[in-house]
Amino acid sequence: MKVLGILGAHKKDGFTGQYLAAIAKGLPANIDYELLYLAEYTIKPDTGQPNPVLDQLEKKLQESDIWIMATPTYWGTLSGLMKNFLDCMRPRMVRMTKAADTLPAQFKDKHYLSLTTCFQSSLENFFVGITDDTFKTIDRALTGAGLIKVTEIVGTGTWGTKQPDPAKLALCEHWGAKLATKQKKDDNTVKRYIQLFCMIAVMALITMGLQQLIFGVFANGKFWITYATFVIIFYVLLASILHFFTFLRHRRR
Structure with missing residues (x-):
């Protein structure tokens, strides 16, 4: 197994780089690790001419089973280095249909871990989501290319500090060790079914509780009211929760 650390930061040994190094430190000795520091490459898009830099980067991606996408958060999004890398690699990561839909290409079923840092405190980031x-941009690019997400790590409160958070460094090392045991294919199917069952059970309980409170559920002559309100409340709750966990929820602390 090979792990590729892709660092899109201006400083190789900055906070983002140190957290990435901690993940690499946690990897077992039998795991091959390579650091890809984007600032060392002049990355330009394909224009129909030979592009040896993208060819070299593409080969590194092909040879790696797990990618660690490490970028600081600047102005509320990923760094220009990382964005340029993803933009230029897009034609090699996905296939485009005539309807402009993107389909996974050569990197399908690889895994990735997202890592970012920001100036804001953990508390502020928790409520504001800086x-x-x-994370959304990385997810959009890599899941579109068919990669499977492992987890997210965020290092907060980097402004005015000289050393990274020891607890966060330990977390990074923990995930480095855990990456070595990651299956090549997605093995979260059973977990997702359990999560879905728990969500439905909780929502059904809330729905029936609201019906009992508002209408006196199952009272004579109120079957259709009970049925209609159950469907509406259940639908709204399910749609909201699925939207949150699918599109909105990201690691903030």
Whole structure:
């Protein structure tokens, strides 16, 4: 197994780089690791002419089983280095249909871990979600290419500090060790079914509780009211929760 750390930061040894190094430190000795520091490459898009830099980067991506996407959050999104890398690699990561839909290409079923840092405190980021767009952009690009997400790590409160958070460094090392045991294919199917069952059970309980409170559920002559309100409340709750967990929820602390 090979892990590729892709660092899109201006400083190789900055906070983002140090957290990435901690993940690499946690990898077992038998795991091959390579650091790809984007600032060392002049990355330009394909224009129909030979592009040896993208060819080299593409080969590194092909040879790696897991990518670690490490970028600081600038102006509420990922760094220009990382964005340029994803933009230029797009034609090699996905296939485009005539309807302009993107389909996974050569990197399908690889795995990735997202890592970002920001100036804001953990508390502020928890409520405001400064780093959400960074994770969303990475997710949009890599899931579109068919990669499977492992987890997210965010290092907050980097402004005015000289050393990274020891607890966060330990977390990074933990995930480095855990990456080595990651299956090549998505093995979360059972977990997702359990999560879905729990969500439905909770929503059904809330729905029936609201019906009991508002209408006196199952009272004579109120079957259709009970049925209609159950469907509406259940639908709204399910749609809201699925939207949150699918599109909105990202690691903030």
